[in-house]
Amino acid sequence: MHRFDxxxxxxxxxxxxxxxxxxxxxxxxxxxxxxxxxxxxxLHSGCAWRDLPQRYGPWQTVYDRFARYxxxxxxxxxxxxxxxxxxxxxxxxxxxxxxxxxxxxAARCAAGAKKARHKRSPPSQRTTRLDEAVAGLEQSxxxxxxxxxxx
Numbered sequence: 342m343h344r345f346d347x348x349x350x351x352x353x354x355x356x357x358x359x360x361x362x363x364x365x366x367x368x369x370x371x372x373x374x375x376x377x378x379x380x381x382x383x384l385h386s387g388c389a390w391r392d393l394p395q396r397y398g399p400w401q402t403v404y405d406r407f408a409r410y411x412x413x414x415x416x417x418x419x420x421x422x423x424x425x426x427x428x429x430x431x432x433x434x435x436x437x438x439x440x441x442x443x444x445x446x447a448a449r450c451a452a453g454a455k456k457a458r459h460k461r462s463p464p465s466q467r468t469t470r471l472d473e474a475v476a477g478l479e480q481s482x483x484x485x486x487x488x489x490x491x492x
Contacts, residue, residue, distance in 0.1 A: 343396070345381040347374060354426065355419050371398045371406075379403040380410075 342348070352374050359373040379397025383390060393400040410416055427433050 343378070343382075345385045346378040347381070355422065358415060358418055358422070371402055376403050376406050380407045383407075 356374070360370075375397055379393055379400075380403060382388070382397060383393055383403070390400045390404045393403055397403055424433065428435075
């Protein structure tokens with residue numbers, strides 16, 4: 342068992358979501374758990390796919406399977422199953438909402454535009470997307486509190 346590998350009880354929660362390894366045509370698939378552990382290794386450690394340790398199988402296989410699972414929605418299905426289980430156990434507080442609406446503005450010259458030679462006028466009071474989104478939300482929303490504090 343390595344640092345990012347799934348434990349037996351964790352694997353049992355999701356193992357039935359993967360296709361059977363007893364295919365009639367073509368070769369046998371690499372073991373799903375080993376491949377998934379390889380994906381977790383890359384995602385947790387931040388290493389390049391090519392630097393994946395050999396114990397997880399060929400890096401191309403792990404990457405191809407990762408792209409396939411993402412494209413087919415298998416990761417979404419796993420998360421939905423795990424969220425449902427946690428909800429049944431009462432471990433999710435649905436009254437708590439959090440989102441991040443931050444962004445980083447870059448100067449126009451960062452995108453290749455020429456620098457302006459004139460003075461800038463003060464910023465106008467425009468309606469932002471956050472303000473528009475807040476308009477339709479309930480007062481208990483954190484969005485409303487943020488927008489109210491901003492004005």
